[in-house]
Amino acid sequence: MTLLEVRHLSRAFGGVQAVDAIDFDLEAGEMLALIGPNGAGKSTTFNMIGGQLRPSSGVVRLAGRDITGLPPRAIARLGVGRTFQVAATFAGLAVLENVQMALLAHDRKIFRAWRPARLARRDAALALLEQVGMQEQAERPCSELAYGDVKRVELAMALAGAPRLLLMDEPTAGMAPAERHALMALTQRLARERGMAVLFTEHSMDVVFAHADRLLVLARGKLIAQGTPAQVRDDAQVQAVYFGSGATFADRDVGARPARHEGPSNDALAPVRPAADIPPGLDAAGGFHACSAEEPLLRVQGLHGGYGAARILFDIDLDVRRGEVVALMGRNGAGKSTTIKTLMGLLPASEGRVDFMGRDITGWPAHRIARLGLGYVPEERRIFTDLTVDQNLAVARQAARHWPDGTPGPSWDASRLYEQFPHLASLRDRVGSRMSGGEQQMLAVARTLMGNPYLVLLDEPSEGVAPVIVEQMAALILALKRQGASILLSEQNLHFAALVADRAYVLDQGRIRYAGAMSSLNGDMAARRSWLGV
Known part of the structure; x- marks a missing residue:
């Protein structure tokens, strides 16, 4: 049974044709993936189907009924659930309360008097949270959750409306590989059991190829390919505009390969060649890079911290030297982002000391730390x-810097950054609200580099961006390294981290469980399964 019909759907923003006359159908019980480069029009398509945007032209039918241009509330009432690229939850409410609110909205009882909302539909909300693996965190405020866990809560809220059609925009962003597959396997099972159609966008190709029945590929607003995972994977045009060369492909078991364009390998745990294995004096691209100084650029000793009374970090010790890339790894919720925010002065340290450029910056406000030359690219x-x-x-521009010995330090300007990110150059006159999530990620990195930082804190830079952009991110990190700058990289993508990082720290439940060479971690299958879920 055809549940969703899309015919000649288009949307223009001024002179920009974001979506250009696309057609597709979606069957009940089917998992359909909509993929494509950043800015291809995927989220715009979702927003037109969900009612957040009115199409310039075209028709959307749900079970034969024309829903084109209806407001989101009316479309939701007809059985369309939605999760967003940037998760939409009530940050000040507990996890359980968020789902209760969604259930009450579905029941049309939001404004019922004389009964506290927190007492309503509690058992049903807990059952939904159990399905998405969040029941144990039911009483925690959403503001304290890792981003991947917020995405789980949002899925539970979408399921609260018992949808016939579920729209999922980047549903597994911020999750470890095992968590991604568990969530999408659950979604797939629910789709089969309920006869629920699922349309989802995703940049993690292991998720797409493992769980999608069919794929649609958008590029510059046009539908350029569609078919089974095998058909799309082998399409030369898709390889060129989306997969890239495969050199830094995020998910090795399904990615494209340079030259040969081979199919997937089943050995998802096969080690990849890390930066630490490259001969001394050369980076992954074959260029010379700066040698590390003896004295650490950043040194962290005995760091404890968290959110108010909630302790997240316990006795963290780490250091980063000049010209070094260090990966901070761990499962979703392990404390990576909390560590990064504490180093940047966005969260207070309850104990411990942070030294940067030979100065104790413990307790400094974020703006003073940034002026000293510590850059920060937030996950959000x-x-x-x-x-x-x-x-x-x-x-964001700051003056060029010099190292303490007088040698030139990092120096970036807009023209150099546009060379690094050609797609960003084509958008130089576009406002941020008209950019896709991946394009905003590129801009966030570029904006931080305009401050010419000595050390950059990168929080999940490969999350939510196309494989071809991940390649550009890797090239950018290596370019920074050649300048002698340093990077502390919070990352769940092991393949990406292994290609650029010299050393790694692994966090588990707020404590350092591993500190050593990236190559050693990459080759330790037991450690990877235990701490990283890969």
Whole structure:
């Protein structure tokens, strides 16, 4: 049974044709993946189907009924659930309360008087949280959750409406590989059992190829390919515009390969060649890089921290030297982002000491730390959405820096960054609110580099971006390294981290469980399964 019909759907923003006359059907019980480069029009397509945007032209039918242009509330009432690329939850409410609110909205009892909402539909909310693996965190505020866990809560909220059609925009962002597959396997099972159709976007190709029945590929607003996973994987045009060369492909078991364009390997745990294995004096691209100084650029000793009374970090010791890339790894919720935010002064350290550039910066506010030359790229991007790309870069510019010995330090300007990210250059006059999530991620990295930092804290830089952009991210990290700058990289993508990192620390439940060479971690299957879920 055809549940969703899309015919000649288009949307333009001024002179930009974001989606251009696309057609497709979706059957009940089917998992359909919509993939493509950042800015291809995937989220715009979702927003037109879900009612957040009115199409410029075209028709959307749900079970034969024309829903084109209906408001989101009306479309939700007809049985369409939705999760968003940037998770939409009530940060100040507990996990359980978020799901209760969704259930009450479905029951049309949001404004019922005389009974506290926290007492309503509690058992049903707990059952939904159990399905998505979040029952144990039911009483925690959403503001304290790791981003991957927020995505799970959002899925439970979408399921609260018992949808016939579920729209999922980047559903597994921020999750470890095992968690991604568990969540999508659950979604697939629910789709089969309920006869629920699922349309999802995703940049993790292991998820797409393992769980999608069919794929649609968008590029520059046009549908360029569709078919089974095998058919799409072998399409030369898709390889060129989306998969890239495969050199830094996030998921080795399904990715494209340079030259030969081979199919997937089943050995998802096969070690990859890390930066630490490259001959001394050369980086992965074959260029010379700066040698590390003896004295650490960043040194962290006995760090404890968290959110208010909730302790997340316990006795963290780590250091980063000049010209070094260090990966901070761990499962979703292990404490990686909390560590990064504490180092940047966005969260207070309850104990311990942080030294940067030979100065004790413990307790400093974030703006003073940034002026000293510590850059930060948040997972949430946080660009200025009402400014253009050019303007975002201009407001972040700082003067060129010098190392303590007088040698030139990092030096970036807009023209160099546009060379590094050609797609960003084509968007230089576009405001941030009109950019896709992946494009915003590129801009967030570029904006931070305009401050010419000695050391960059990168929080999940490969999350939510196309494989071809992941390649550009890797090239950028290596370019920074050649300048003698350093990177502390919070990352769940082991393949990406192994290609660029010299050393690694692994966090588990807020404690350092491994500290050593990236190559050693990459080759330790037991450690990878135990601490990283891969």
